[in-house]
Amino acid sequence: MIDHVGIPVSDMARSKEFYSATLAPLGFTLAMDFGHAAGYARDNRPWFWLHEGGGSGGVHVAFTAAARGDVDAFHAAGLAAGGEDNGAPGLREYHPNYYAAYVHDPDGNNVEAVSHDAPEGR
Numbered sequence: 001m002i003d004h005v006g007i008p009v010s011d012m013a014r015s016k017e018f019y020s021a022t023l024a025p026l027g028f029t030l031a032m033d034f035g036h037a038a039g040y041a042r043d044n045r046p047w048f049w050l051h052e053g054g055g056s057g058g059v060h061v062a063f064t065a066a067a068r069g070d071v072d073a074f075h076a077a078g079l080a081a082g083g084e085d086n087g088a089p090g091l092r093e094y095h096p097n098y099y100a101a102y103v104h105d106p107d108g109n110n111v112e113a114v115s116h117d118a119p120e121g122r
């Protein structure tokens with residue numbers, strides 16, 4: 001199990017705005033902010049961190065979504081917050097219920113939301 005992960009960003013303020021908006025549909029909130037580093041939490045313990053250090057643009061991180069509608073909301077929020085589309089919500093080939101969407105953050109990192117559950121009624 002991973003305790004926490006951090007990614008470098010080139011503009012902390014811009015990245016906090018992006019991630020605060022984009023991760024909200026998945027239940028994440030900005031839980032700790034030290035100026036040079038900021039931690040996002042779901043269930044009160046921050047585990048996803050941003051830190052100053054110039055964006056690498058080479059990171060991929062996937063967040064679990066409770067339902068397909070949350071994946072859709074994540075994608076819409078990411079685009080509205082200035083992210084770049086890197087894959088609209090939809091089923092992927094990884095397994096029959098792998099429903100995901102992708103956005104690039106302001107530094108070019110690939111951010112994904114994925115639901116592994118079948119849609120309701122199936």
